[in-house]
Amino acid sequence: MxxxxxxxxxxxxxxxxxxxxxxxxxxxxxxxxxxxxxxxAVEFSLFKVIYANxxxxxxxxxxxxxxxxxxxxxxxxxxxxxxxxxxxxxGDLVNKGELDILLTKPVNPLFLALTRWMSLTAxxxxxxxxxxxxHYAGPAGFEGxxxxxxxxxxxxxxxxAASVLRFMFSIWVFWTDRGWALSRLYYQxxxxxxxxxxxYPRAIRYTILTALPFAFIGSVPARALLKGLPAWEYAxxxxxxxxxxxxxxxxxxxxxxxxxxxxx
Amino acid sequence: MKLQWRLATxxxxxxxxxxxxxxxxxxxxxxxxxxxxxxxxxxxxxFVLGGKTDVAGMTYAQMLHYTLTSILFTQIRxxxxxFELAExxxxxxxxxxxxxxxxxxxxxxxxxxxxxxxxxxxxxLAGMGAGWAxxxxxxxxVGAMFLALIGNIIHYQISASLAAAAFVWEEAYGILMVKxxxxxxxxxxxxxxxxxxxxxxWIWKSAPFYLYVFGPxxxxxxxxxHQEFLMQLGVSGLWLIVGWALIRMSWGxxxxxxxxxxx
Numbered sequence: 001m002x003x004x005x006x007x008x009x010x011x012x013x014x015x016x017x018x019x020x021x022x023x024x025x026x027x028x029x030x031x032x033x034x035x036x037x038x039x040x041a042v043e044f045s046l047f048k049v050i051y052a053n054x055x056x057x058x059x060x061x062x063x064x065x066x067x068x069x070x071x072x073x074x075x076x077x078x079x080x081x082x083x084x085x086x087x088x089x090x091g092d093l094v095n096k097g098e099l100d101i102l103l104t105k106p107v108n109p110l111f112l113a114l115t116r117w118m119s120l121t122a123x124x125x126x127x128x129x130x131x132x133x134x135h136y137a138g139p140a141g142f143e144g145x146x147x148x149x150x151x152x153x154x155x156x157x158x159x160x161a162a163s164v165l166r167f168m169f170s171i172w173v174f175w176t177d178r179g180w181a182l183s184r185l186y187y188q189x190x191x192x193x194x195x196x197x198x199x200y201p202r203a204i205r206y207t208i209l210t211a212l213p214f215a216f217i218g219s220v221p222a223r224a225l226l227k228g229l230p231a232w233e234y235a236x237x238x239x240x241x242x243x244x245x246x247x248x249x250x251x252x253x254x255x256x257x258x259x260x261x262x263x264x
Numbered sequence: 265m266k267l268q269w270r271l272a273t274x275x276x277x278x279x280x281x282x283x284x285x286x287x288x289x290x291x292x293x294x295x296x297x298x299x300x301x302x303x304x305x306x307x308x309x310x311f312v313l314g315g316k317t318d319v320a321g322m323t324y325a326q327m328l329h330y331t332l333t334s335i336l337f338t339q340i341r342x343x344x345x346x347f348e349l350a351e352x353x354x355x356x357x358x359x360x361x362x363x364x365x366x367x368x369x370x371x372x373x374x375x376x377x378x379x380x381x382x383x384x385x386x387x388x389l390a391g392m393g394a395g396w397a398x399x400x401x402x403x404x405x406v407g408a409m410f411l412a413l414i415g416n417i418i419h420y421q422i423s424a425s426l427a428a429a430a431f432v433w434e435e436a437y438g439i440l441m442v443k444x445x446x447x448x449x450x451x452x453x454x455x456x457x458x459x460x461x462x463x464x465x466w467i468w469k470s471a472p473f474y475l476y477v478f479g480p481x482x483x484x485x486x487x488x489x490h491q492e493f494l495m496q497l498g499v500s501g502l503w504l505i506v507g508w509a510l511i512r513m514s515w516g517x518x519x520x521x522x523x524x525x526x527x
Binding site: 027028030031032034035038039042045046049050052053054056057058059178180181182184185188189191192195198199200201204 | 284286287290291294295298299301302305306308309310313314316319320433434435437438441442445446448449454455459460461464
């Protein structure tokens with residue numbers, strides 16, 4: 001309990017520091033909001049064009065896809081707020097030896113590495129994402145009522161999936177020295193997450209539900225909220241995320257053994 | 265001398281991009297194959313799962329041909345040189361280049377276009393090797409690649425003009441990111457532009473972005489006549505002039521405000 005309190009206190013201080021830093025750069029806030037709004041508009045336009053030609057896509061109506069986009073944007077915004085910058089900085093931690101300082105602290109270095117930077121400006125994106133989700137919930141057939149509580153649960157699943165996946169693409173920097181290409185590769189694959197998984201052919205769909213679970217970021221949560229999942233799929237989500245979590249932890253330990261402290 | 269520095273810059277750009285060969289290869293393959301795979305999946309959902317036989321006048325096979333052919337040109341368009349320019353202005357590194365007897369905008373372009381020329385060469389070879397299967401003739405492919413390369417210049421001209429916003433605004437990278445997102449949709453990289461409903465067609469027709477991917481793909485696949493192609497070459501020539509004027513104006517105004525901080 002004491003340890004948990006200590007970690008919460010560290011998190012609170014990190015949050016406060018990031019808030020102060022971002023409050024100074026107000027134009028950066030506006031830029032981030034604007035670029036993300038355009039990104040959302042492009043994703044919407046893409047589906048708008050597609051639905052101008054077909055009435056539904058793999059059994060998904062236009063409103064259901066927009067509900068999926070709302071879920072996906074919300075989940076991605078939470079990931080951006082708490083983790084994204086830390087993963088971009090992860091390569092430097094290893095390459096430039098910046099990990100040294102974290103290793104000397106009396107707390108888990110991975111906790112520090114993944115909570116050091118926050119992009120609090122993305123809170124606006126979260127509001128936008130939730131706005132979209134709420135707006136299209138009714139037309140998409142979302143039951144509402146107590147099911148709204150499930151939205152928080154599934155957004156948490158989405159963020160967890162994004163985080164364990166991004167970690168898996170970042171950790172190899174201990175072995176490759178340059179993590180840039182793999183980070184870019186992650187964002188190429190990330191595009192898969194911007195479409196509902198039922199549209200994918202069986203082999204790809206199987207892959208994005210198991211080996212590369214990008215569908216867990218927005219598609220599976222949206223599907224679970226709108227249509228419900230069979231029991232085996234709930235089990236699948238738990239098994240895949242646990243496996244990724246364990247692999248990430250193992251690779252982190254192995255990576256630390258290879259770490260050579262470049263700055264020394 | 266004039267040609268010498270340009271050739272040296274091209275060589276330097278090529279060496280820089282291919283210094284980490286595996287990374288270069290991963291970058292090209294992933295940026296080519298993943299968007300194409302996603303596009304193919306959309307057609308799969310519309311035609312196979314949705315049971316459609318015809319969408320916007322195109323069959324499933326025609327959509328797949330479009331996707332496969334467009335890969336050859338998506339790798340030619342754009343680059344990150346505009347971000348480099350904006351960063352140089354923001355951090356004051358531009359000063360180092362202003363002292364040299366070369367145009368900084370052209371220098372950055374040449375360094376960035378070098379790997380694109382190499383990719384264009386390999387895309388031409390790949391297109392000629394595999395293109396026969398879907399009826400692409402070598403002369404159409406060469407013409408299409410030429411148009412794609414002109415598109416690359418236009419793209420850079422617009423990008424460099426937007427990067428000049430860094431003279432007055434530190435966060436100019438935001439404009440460049442927005443531009444890239446709009447280009448990804450309006451260049452025909454995500455889907456054939458004739459899928460746009462008639463009421464929205466004016467959007468892509470009034471910008472030059474369709475000349476980057478959609479135009480070359482249409483010509484390579486024989487959906488544009490030679491006459492249409494020549495007309496579009498004329499249009500691209502006009503955009504080149506507009507782009508040149510934009511650069512002259514934006515950089516002329518910007519450089520007067522440049523404070524050379526840092527660097």
